[in-house]
Amino acid sequence: MNTPQAHLVDDDDAIRDALAWLLKSRGLPTATYASAEDFLASWTPDTCGCLLLDMRMEGMSGLDCFDALLARGAALPVIFLTGHGDVPLAVATLKRGAFDFFEKPFNDNELATRVGEAMVHDAHRRAVHASADSINLRIQSLSPRERQIMDGILAGKYNKVIADELNISMRTVEVHRANLFEKMQVKTAVELANLLKSPQA
Amino acid sequence: MNTPQAHLVDDDDAIRDALAWLLKSRGLPTATYASAEDFLASWTPDTCGCLLLDMRMEGMSGLDCFDALLARGAALPVIFLTGHGDVPLAVATLKRGAFDFFEKPFNDNELATRVGEAMVHDAHRRAVHASADSINLRIQSLSPRERQIMDGILAGKYNKVIADELNISMRTVEVHRANLFEKMQVKTAVELANLLKSPQA
DNA sequence: GTGCCGGATGTGGAAAACCACAATATCCAA
DNA sequence: TTGGATATTGTGGTTTTCCACATCCGGCAC
Numbered sequence: 001m002n003t004p005q006a007h008l009v010d011d012d013d014a015i016r017d018a019l020a021w022l023l024k025s026r027g028l029p030t031a032t033y034a035s036a037e038d039f040l041a042s043w044t045p046d047t048c049g050c051l052l053l054d055m056r057m058e059g060m061s062g063l064d065c066f067d068a069l070l071a072r073g074a075a076l077p078v079i080f081l082t083g084h085g086d087v088p089l090a091v092a093t094l095k096r097g098a099f100d101f102f103e104k105p106f107n108d109n110e111l112a113t114r115v116g117e118a119m120v121h122d123a124h125r126r127a128v129h130a131s132a133d134s135i136n137l138r139i140q141s142l143s144p145r146e147r148q149i150m151d152g153i154l155a156g157k158y159n160k161v162i163a164d165e166l167n168i169s170m171r172t173v174e175v176h177r178a179n180l181f182e183k184m185q186v187k188t189a190v191e192l193a194n195l196l197k198s199p200q201a
Numbered sequence: 202m203n204t205p206q207a208h209l210v211d212d213d214d215a216i217r218d219a220l221a222w223l224l225k226s227r228g229l230p231t232a233t234y235a236s237a238e239d240f241l242a243s244w245t246p247d248t249c250g251c252l253l254l255d256m257r258m259e260g261m262s263g264l265d266c267f268d269a270l271l272a273r274g275a276a277l278p279v280i281f282l283t284g285h286g287d288v289p290l291a292v293a294t295l296k297r298g299a300f301d302f303f304e305k306p307f308n309d310n311e312l313a314t315r316v317g318e319a320m321v322h323d324a325h326r327r328a329v330h331a332s333a334d335s336i337n338l339r340i341q342s343l344s345p346r347e348r349q350i351m352d353g354i355l356a357g358k359y360n361k362v363i364a365d366e367l368n369i370s371m372r373t374v375e376v377h378r379a380n381l382f383e384k385m386q387v388k389t390a391v392e393l394a395n396l397l398k399s400p401q402a
Numbered sequence: 403g404t405g406c407c408g409g410a411t412g413t414g415g416a417a418a419a420c421c422a423c424a425a426t427a428t429c430c431a432a
Numbered sequence: 433t434t435g436g437a438t439a440t441t442g443t444g445g446t447t448t449t450c451c452a453c454a455t456c457c458g459g460c461a462c
Contacts, residue, residue, distance in 0.1 A: 082288075085286055085287070085288040086286070086288065087283075087286040087287065087288055087291045087302070087304040088304055090288045090291050090292055091291055091295060091301065091302045091304075094292060094295050094296070095295070095301070100292065100296070101288065101292045103288040103289060143437080143438060143439085144438095145438075145439065146438095153391065154391060154395070155391075156387075156388065156389040156391040156392040156395070158417090158418070158419090159418075159419070160417095160418080168439085168440070168441090169440075169441055169442085170418095171440085171441055171442065171443095172439070172440055172441065174419075174420075174421085175439085175440080175441090176439085177419090177420090178420075178421080179438095186357075187357065188357040188390075189389075189390065189391045189419095190354065190355060190356075190357040190390045190391060190393075190394050191357040192391075193391050193394035193395055193398070194355065194357070194394055194398070197394070197395075197398030344407090344408060344409080345408095346408075346409065346410095347408095359447090359448070359449095360448075360449075361447095361448080369409085369410065369411090370410070370411055370412080371411095371448095372410080372411055372412065372413095373409075373410050373411065375449080375450070375451085376409085376410080376411090377409085377410095378449090378450090379450075379451075380408095
């Protein structure tokens with residue numbers, strides 16, 4: 001897991017340096033990139049924190065960079081910076097999942113605050129994701145038969161009913177049930193149901 | 202429950218009539234209001250569908266109307282219409298939960314499409330809400346003791362353990378358990394867990 | 403004050419879950 | 433070919449759930 005950082009992408013050296021200084025002075029770890037291409041080249045699925053993206057840049061635009069990230073399945077919160085007010089663009093970008101959209105000139109305090117919120121948001125997202133991953137991993141370790149029995153259990157059926165439906169003996173259901181409880185690291189059907197509910201789908 | 206409608210609020214008679222005609226011609230039931238005050242006066246918690254709100258109006262502004270609705274706990278999807286591009290306003294409004302934000306002149310097809318989507322969204326929201334209400338109603342019918350026993354059950358504890366923790370006999374726990382299953386309309390602990398998970402919190 | 407409700411408890415039994423020990427069969431990879 | 437994972441079944445026994453029948457107590461409303 002990479003260290004959470006504010007990833008700042010702007011092709012204007014002066015602005016980039018000023019913004020980086022602002023963020024660092026607020027205690028926000030910051031990495032800078034002179035182009036969207038540079039950022040994408042260094043990006044990995046572990047990249048986390050948040051992304052500050054200038055909309056208009058030489059080469060790849062901020063929007064193109066956002067598209068590229070979405071295509072790669074990134075979930076990094078993105079804060080856009082733009083110089084020229086464009087309501088439809090701002091609205092469309094937010095609806096596509098951008099975390100925020102700042103028009104220059106912006107208030108330094110507001111931006112720094114939002115960057116901090118974005119990083120908290122991302123930390124929370126990663127925590128939830130890690131929990132979901134752990135559960136999905138356990139589910140994938142189940143054999144097909146065990147998954148069938150689990151479905152029956154989650155439907156609140158008696159072992160006897162499950163056995164009838166699958167045309168196997170009750171004893172076999174009991175064995176699969178014990179095995180899948182072991183794999184899912186639960187002791188009761190209720191714990192299993194709780195596990196499969198909370199975080200993801 | 203009121204009939205789902207597009208509630209159109211605009212103080213410009215010509216625009217309001219034109220928009221209402223547009224929406225009705227697309228098969229979207231539409232009600233019109235000449236002011237935010239008129240709409241708020243007719244609003245009830247049952248008002249549903251979606252709200253089309255002109256930002257700049259005589260008297261109460263669209264934003265004020267939005268605030269008033271939020272204060273009343275309304276969950277109606279709101280689509281804002283504005284004549285003067287203002288990125289910070291659009292961004293702030295969307296972040297506060299507006300469904301969409303259109304800048305004039307807008308494309309009729311896009312607007313009508315979004316109105317349709319907003320109404321679908323609201324119908325879905327109401328369906329989920331109704332289900333959650335039904336469950337909350339059942340929970341509220343439980344006695345305090347029954348709720349305690351339910352907590353224990355949802356934690357996957359044996360009746361024996363619950364009894365020890367509450368310093369009562371196992372038999373009493375069994376009785377409460379049966380009673381609360383009756384009230385919650387479930388037959389097994391797993392069904393109870395499933396019920397309390399899906400929709401709300 | 404009588405009745406209803408919530409709460410608590412007991413006996414006793416049927417049904418289901420839970421578990422240890424034991425065995426067989428298939429498929430697939432080392 | 434041997435071993436591991438998956439799937440299947442049985443015996444026998446303990447624990448827990450689930451339920452019918454019955455009793456007792458305190459608060460509260462009519």
